[in-house]
Amino acid sequence: MDRWYDDGRLRYGVGIEDTFIPQIRPGHRKLDEYELTQHYTHWREDLDLVAESGAEFVRWGVPWYLVEPEPGVFDWSWTDQVAEHLSALGVRCIVDLMHYGTPTWLENSFLNAQYPERVAAYGRAVAERYRGVWTDYTPLNEPIVNAEWCGEMGKWPPYLTGVDGFLTVTKALAKGMVRTQQEIAAADPDAVFVHVDAGFRYEGETTPLPRALLEERRFLALDLITGRVDDAHPLRSWLGENGYTDADLAWFADNAVTPDVLGVNYYPAFTTIRMDDDGTKSPVQAGTSGLRDLVQLYSERYRLPIVITETSLVGTPDEKIAWLHESEQEVEVLRADGIPIVGYTWFPFLDLVDWLYRFDDKPVDDWMLDFGLVNLVRGGDQQLARSKNAAFDVYQEIARRHR
Known part of the structure; x- marks a missing residue:
């Protein structure tokens, strides 16, 4: 095994x-960020820019719905090219297997009884196809965000709502994560697993769920897959009251998997949430203090090497540069304090399209968010030109200094 995270x-x-999110319905457009940002067209240029930036690794996702257009039928024509080019560039790929959406043929999405085995079979197929080329896998990105959008807020398939919806989707996602790791490990014993979580923080009182519950709920998927939810777990009674049986929890205990690396996502402007008097959520600017708090929480709970798998902000190049310097310094302080942070990821590298694009009919450019070290600028030919901003150069200097 290439234990790069241990050096x-x-x-x-x-x-x-x-x-x-390829499914459409009245009022809900297809949401495919690769399509909207023209990565399918400009992928080679994008990956060349990744290498130019000095990055040693890239979090890059496989579009499951396109790679497996029919159950058990795979089309590797594009991913083969990407894998070959990343290898030629010498950039490690942390393969993002599941970034929220399922193929359109999977009826009822995560509610489908076959979901855990379908996603595991897909993960195994990727690992078998690219064994010796790709070694690092994220079985599913941000399970709690996924459960919120798909199971609590009813925004994405299977469009469930409330506590029951959230917990139903979380259980399905967690089973899929376990089975995917098991199948990939069987196909490639040298595989490295980088599980990625969105670490929410809360300020003040929350409703309808109390803050104490939310602060435990954010860890639920990771606690399930690692077999931590036993009779002493803080959420045990709540889970039982909402349909989690002893058999459910025994399955997770019997099939527990452990990540090699834990990915923690943190955005200084919206990872921290305050609930307003009317029940709406408002983001809170928490800066490096929020980053420190979150990393310490995950480190103390799971005792694993940590990668900051997402951080960035929407703003001017000067604001991005300031966050690059502030977050770099905080990471170094945390490492000096003994927390094993082994990676830092600016995410997204390119600008992205706000997820709210899905629920509107305005042009895509109206929803473009300036997150990137590389901006997307539409020309008269309707192509999105790639334009490095000043933060790109600063990131490049930092990344090269750490090689």
Whole structure:
């Protein structure tokens, strides 16, 4: 096994936004970030820019709905080219297998009784296809965000709502994560697993769920897959009251998997949430103090090497540069304090399209968010030109310094 995360170094990487929600319905457009940002067209240029930035790794996602257009039928024509080019560039790929969406043929999405085995079979197929080329896998990105959008807010398939919807989707996602890791490990015993979580933080009182519950709920998927939810778990009674049986929890305990690396996502402007008096959520600017708090929480709970798998902000190049310097310094302080942070990821590397695009009919450019070290600028030919901003150069200097 290539245990790159054990050598004590801090590696810098980037990620390309890869949300895929291919299902459409009245008022809900298809959301494929690769399509909207023209990554399918400009992928080679994008990956060349990744290498130019000095990044040692890239979080890059496989579009499951396109790679497996029919159950058990795979089309590797594009991913073969990407894998070959990344290898030629010498950039490690942390393969993002599931970034929210399922193929359109999977009826009822995560509610489908076959979901855990379908996603596991897909993960195994990827690992078998690219064994010796790709070694690092994220079975599913941000399970709690996924459960919120698909199971609590009813925004994405299977469009469930409330506590029951959230917990139903979370259980399905967690089973899929376990089975995917098991199948990939069987196909490639040298595989490295980088599980990625969105670490929410809360300020003040929350409703309808109390803050104490939310602060435990954010860890639920990771606690399930690692077999931590036993009778002493803080959420045990709540889960039982909402349909989690002893058999459910015994399955997770019997099939527990452990990540090699834990990915923690943190955005200084919206990872921290305050609930307003009317029940709406408002983001809170928490800066490096929020980053420190979150990383310490995950480190103390799971005792695993950590990669900051997403961080960035929407703003001017000067604001991005300021966050690059502030977050770099905080990461170094955390490492000096003994927390094993082994990677830092600016995500997204390119600008992205706001997820709210899905629920509107305005042009895509109206929803473009300036997150990137590389901006997307539409020309008269309707192509999105790639334009490095000043933060790109600063990131490049930092990344090269850490090699």
